[in-house]
Amino acid sequence: xxxxxxxxxxADFTRLQxxxxxxxxxGAEWLHIDVMDGHFVxxxxxxxxxVENIRKKTTLFLDCHLMIQHPEKYVDAxxxxxxxxxxxHKEANADPVPxxxxxxxxxxxxxxxINPETSFEEISMLLPEVDLVLIMSVHPGFSGQRFIPxxxxxxxxxxxxxxRTHKKIYLQIDGGxxxxxxxxxxxxxxxxxxxxxxxxxxxxxxxxxxQLKEA
Numbered sequence: 001x002x003x004x005x006x007x008x009x010x011a012d013f014t015r016l017q018x019x020x021x022x023x024x025x026x027g028a029e030w031l032h033i034d035v036m037d038g039h040f041v042x043x044x045x046x047x048x049x050x051v052e053n054i055r056k057k058t059t060l061f062l063d064c065h066l067m068i069q070h071p072e073k074y075v076d077a078x079x080x081x082x083x084x085x086x087x088x089h090k091e092a093n094a095d096p097v098p099x100x101x102x103x104x105x106x107x108x109x110x111x112x113x114i115n116p117e118t119s120f121e122e123i124s125m126l127l128p129e130v131d132l133v134l135i136m137s138v139h140p141g142f143s144g145q146r147f148i149p150x151x152x153x154x155x156x157x158x159x160x161x162x163x164r165t166h167k168k169i170y171l172q173i174d175g176g177x178x179x180x181x182x183x184x185x186x187x188x189x190x191x192x193x194x195x196x197x198x199x200x201x202x203x204x205x206x207x208x209x210x211q212l213k214e215a
Contacts, residue, residue: 002186004209005030005063005172007196009045009143017057019200024060026205027213031060032174032194035078037068040092041141048077055082063192065113065174067140068092072099079106087111087134087172090123100129111172115140116148120157127165132192133158137185138175143196147176152188159189179208182215 006028011019020031033051038044055062064083068074071088078086086103088096090112103110111132112123116139123133135155138145155173162169173185174194182193193212202208 002182002190002213003029003170003192004199004212005032005192005194006199006205006209007032007034007143007174007194008200009034010196010200012200016054020054020058020060022205023199023209024058027209028199029061030063030192031058032196033062033064033083034196035064035066035068036141039069040089041067043141048074048081051078051083052081061085063087063194065111065134065194066092072102075099075103075108076106079103079108083108085109085111085132087113087132089113089115089140090126091115091118096126097129100126104129104131111170113174114154116151120154120161124161127161127167127169130169132170132172133162134172134174135190136175137173137177140175145176147178147181149181149184151175152184155185155190156188162189177212179211179215182212186215 006023036043036045061084063085065087100110109131113134137151172192173190177195178198199208
């Protein structure tokens, strides 16, 4: 069964605990936390202090997506705050291997992400080091963007490469995911779907999550 990871980027931050409880009750297994620094992407979101407080309020798997420059400076803080998985961007570091290994040595799962303009070949050699590959299907930095369908072949390429490793590596897709494209990305290998506005802007979180899972 596919995992749905609601992204709190589209949640109501004035009632964040209530929002997190609501998606957990609606069937979400993971919580996707978009961390932006205003440098790697133009937006600024949250840091380890917020993650630490979220950790105190939920047992959901905390999936922290670091869209930041110099992630090596911050992974320890996010691990200490309670992140279960930390994903960094290939574009933010020419040699991510030491960072990925450090995350795992610290007790977390490690992920690698690529932007739409980055080819899968640039991270294919990193598969032995990671627990998750994240294919961005929008340009990172803002919620509510349209899904870029040209990312589907890259998703399939990543899936086929992961299959050849005979290792459990999650394949996540993030950006514009909704009930119209969920089936397509699942058919091409995605097993973790990040959704922000489709869930948090819906009238019924349970229905939105079920639509993604059953698409």
